[in-house]
Amino acid sequence: MSYTEKTHPTRSEWAQKAEDPDLEDDLGYELDNWEMVEARNAEGEQLMFLPNDEEMIKDEAFIVAEPDAVCDLVESV
Numbered sequence: 001m002s003y004t005e006k007t008h009p010t011r012s013e014w015a016q017k018a019e020d021p022d023l024e025d026d027l028g029y030e031l032d033n034w035e036m037v038e039a040r041n042a043e044g045e046q047l048m049f050l051p052n053d054e055e056m057i058k059d060e061a062f063i064v065a066e067p068d069a070v071c072d073l074v075e076s077v
Contacts, residue, residue, distance in 0.1 A: 032051060032052070032053075033052060034049045034050055034051050034052065034063075035049070035050045035051075035052065036048070036049055037049075037050060044066075045066075045067055046064055046065065046066060046067070047064070047065050047066075047067055047070055048062060048063070048064050049062060049063040049064075049065070050062050
């Protein structure tokens with residue numbers, strides 16, 4: 001089932017989720033490793049996150065972010 005086919009959970013469905021749910025089993029996320037690339041432009045430094053799967057890039061699956069908007073969740077927890 002694609003993301004666009006999924007329905008949003010109701011409040012009662014959210015209330016039934018564990019306080020610390022498993023990302024894949026409970027929430028349906030598929031974890032993936034993406035490459036981080038540092039880039040500079042006229043406005044300053046930006047980070048680009050690119051999926052390893054080239055087909056995803058063709059589907060415009062990438063992220064551009066300011067460095068101060070990004071943190072390492074493993075180190076932050």
